[in-house]
Amino acid sequence: MSVPSPAWRVELELDAGRPDPVGDAAHAALLDRGLDRVPAVRSGRGYLLPGHLERPQVERIASELLADPVTETTRILAPGETPEAGASTLVVRRLPGVADPEADSTRNALRLLDVALTESDPVQCYRTYRLEGAIDGEQLVEIGSRALANPTIEQTVLGDYPVLPHPVPDPRPSTRTEVAMLELDDDGLATLSRERSMALSVLEMRAIQQHYQEEGREPTDIELETIAQTWSEHCKHKTLTGPVRLIEKDERGELLRERNFDNLLKETVFEATRKLSPEWCWSVFRDNAGVIAMTDDIGLAIKVETHNHPSALDPYGGAGTGIGGVIRDILGTGLGARPFAATDVFCVGPEGMDRDDLPPGTLHPDRVLSGVIAGVRDYGNRMGIPTVSGTVVRHPGYVGNPLVYAGCVGEIPRDKVDKEVLPGDLVVALGGRTGRDGIHGATFSSEALHEESDTVDATAVQIGDPITEKKVLDVQMIARDRGLYRAVTDCGAGGFSSAVGEMGEECGAEVDLETAPLKYPGLSYWEIWISEAQERMVLAVPPEHREELFALCALHDVEATVIGTFNDSGRLTLRWHGEVVGDLPMEFLHGSVPQPVREAESQRLPLGDTAWPEEADLRALLEAALAHPSIASKEWVVRQYDHEVQGGTVVKPYQGARGHGPGDGTVVKPRPELKQGAAIGCGIAPSMALLDPYAGTACAIDEAMRNVVAAGGNPHRTALLDNFCWGDCRKPDRLGSLVRAAEACHDAALAYGAPFVSGKDSLNNEFRVGDEETPIPPTLLATAMAPVNNTAYCPTTPLKKPGNLLLAVGTTFADGGGSVAAELLGLPDSRVPLPDFAVAPGVFDAMHQCIQAGWVASCHDLAEGGLVVAAAEMVLGGEYGARLDLARAPGAAELSPLAAGFSETPTRFLIEIAPEHLDEVLGVFRTLPIAPIGEVLEQEGGQGILELRHGDQSLARATHSELLRWNRAAS
């Protein structure tokens, strides 16, 4: 390691007197950590520049490139110079080896100023926090590193001392290395798997051992790494695609039934898709995303991913690279779809938790949430892809293991949906360079988090660089339309090993690892092969197109490198400077994972009727419900996302003249000139799934369907996606609930005629403290997407016109298990509602007919908080009030006012229609449940008023400003 020499420091701070929100937030964070002798904090940014530059050069760089001419003060410190004593300054910067895109940009920009730099010249960035008042330095660093930095990726030092550039690691030679395996017994195999972080079982290790016994040689390190990546739960989905034996027991523990699966997914989720097989599904479960038809020529590709474990360690980087990864899934579908919408869903622990109650090694839920929101914001906004749909779930079960779901939707011409690699095609790496970041991400995500995760797994953290990915997108779309490549996939978990391995599965491939461009020297060949450095795609390029492709890449400043060739050998051959370091038959790699029968056990909970109180203060419950984390306004999140970029967001996440009304699904047009669009919605119900995984999953799917139907999507063309996040499914009770959820997916998809087209699972979401392991709640995120024929007819939720009628659609039942009201009222656990599969499809169809006819002025689905919350939200977004009689809703006459108002029975809507359309709407619904229950009211005292009645009884009255205050209390 060469010792770095001192560098210039250029530090910029907002002029005194200008507001400094970052400094204020830092001040609050330090106070919160007990550092109470600090009167104020000023934030700043700093740059290290090579020591050999002359002062006038540095001054020019500072004024022309780094400092804002109006708002900032510059301080330049010569190499080795330290600032005068007085105030204490904390410097926070990336740890050595952690990617720093801003430093790369700075380096590029210096060239524009004709500053000559060599590769080894340091250019680094950092943040500063200048504290007024004298503070003990050691204590400051200790507290500051927790309050202001993420120790997993950042170091905190005192700025009153010289800040040296990070050393550049010396190149480390690597040579072909064999691993002794042939002679190991089971214990030895288990040890090998653990020591090399392979996350494979003894059964799987034995299969590998047997393969090498047949080959008559020991495996090399890179071969074991390749097998571990390819066979990881993350890449192979062994649990979902393996044999399972389910034992289901009733409330008393008596056997109800036994069911054996050869392949759980194939016999549940896929099976429904296979039975439905509609012609409008263009690509299901075989590519990086599912593709359905929007028009005859244009398809919609959709994928949702999880990025849980990286986000637990580094919420900002984890969520950002989660978005980056799912965008690459869309780019890697067919010959590449163009992304035009993104979704995100976060599940985190309760708000405002006492820090002392946190398990060791976990970040505070509020810190996780603000970090993941910022990560999605900064990545999605820079990509220019509108984040249009999502939600936040708060539950104590996610404290140790938060969930981050990220989805993406793209448009793709029909003739670009298929791809084929041919022998002779070049293996071309496109985009970012390879570094040590994200080594072992695929195997890491297949293991439970534990209390030391935040210290030992730093290399599993990935840092995103959205502009590199945006450039890849730009280049790829042009190259696709010019036909310059024959196949593409993304580098996700497992890096090159998975991407090249999958593309070459049917033919074979050889790769020269030393040709891969690196971020810095010193990577061994196996690190290059499995690195999960971000923003990389792999293309199969016919040699005749190489020149044109590379010229295009050069124009856009995108690195493209030939790293190998696809061939017809049926083998994966890896070379390092000419020597073969790995040689695996594709058939063994992709076909030989041994599949043990996994045991699953599901026991029904003794759940009875919901004990709705007869007497309760409905207004107080409405206030509490509107402030409940599941219902409270997320507008503060949504407004940080550029959800309008590309100019296609025609049904927005927050609606109405002032943008306060929460929508159901969102509708986005992929191209401005088209009248068609895509309706996107999601559903998630972990509180229900905890009580009944089957019903909770069915309710989540129903919610996703309701969202797209309410926004104008076609229920007969709706595609579903499943994202299972579960605990450790090696444990029968966890696997039991997973099987029940998969069965619910099958039944719901068939009933609704809505096939699953893609999905992803993330198992092993448990947190370990000592010997105790806690699983997350069973969490299925259902995502639905449907084409919209004409976006002009999409309804929104805000009330439109006084005098219009309000109609309740769908029957209300008393089941309130897992509902928001049950939680707020502290009711004992009770039966979870289940969609009526016989009635629901008819309701969706009738809703769609009425929407298409233009009769539905506004529409809201009934979800958390039931009818009362839906009505309140329709008032929130609009100008007007509403009067509702809860007892007149279908099925509600016999229910108590609370049950009628707050039951969360699925497949229900509240719609607004003009009185002249009443007969037409009732004519469409015929015998289906629908009833007029109220009307839209003029403003009173300058605002809308919500009035709730139950027959003759007046229940509650609330003004628009009250509703808004309750709904926004948390933000």
Next chain:
Amino acid sequence: MKPRVLQLFAAGVNCDRELAYAFELAGAEVQHMHVHALLEKPELVRECDLFAIPGGFTYGDDLGAGRILALEVATHLKEPLEQLHEAGGTLFGVCNGFQVLVKTGLLPGIDDARVSLTWNDTHRFECRWSRLLADPALDAILPAGTILPAGTAHAEGKFVVESEETLQRLEQAGCVALRYANEQGEATRDYPHCPNGSDGAIAGLIHPSGRILGLMPHPERCLSPQHLPDRGLAHWGDGAAALDFFRGMLAPYAAASTTI
């Protein structure tokens, strides 16, 4: 011949498609060109009527929004752009493009006026609809007093001036094009109507010549009632103002071409 619009493309530009669509709807022919290709042949700039820099996060907005592209433009393209302007062409920038025009010094176009665009008062990205009030200085493009709905989507959009005196000079020289307005149509610095706390509530600037124009919010996101937050109910108009704005910018070239 239709008015010719040349749109600059660079790493991180991401509002190019909708901006091109707006210009096309307004009657122009749009050509896209990557900044690297243009650096090879800077004289191509002079072959268009209107040179546009779309929104986005050029070079990740590292070192400040639009900073690196501004340096690239100032270093290599400023001369041909000034020539285009002198010859009667228009320079236009939205959002990141506006930041570039300001940071290259092409706007506001009066001597020694130190202005900048910096972090919003909320210190975060703000995506919300804004009402922009057309100033008399914009009259040739959009009648004074018109309310132009546009999509705010920026983190560094607070317009700042060095001093009160700078602001007065900008107003006197007719450099203020658009200001954030409230629901009554009055200029305001109050959040959220003004999403960033801009000095003078300024959302857009215009060169005294009337032919260099930039603004933070995106009028190109508002080409139909469907785009408006209330989908065409009275509060936000019907979306026609945005198209008028683009037509207004193209008017000199459209008029010239119809006489041929």
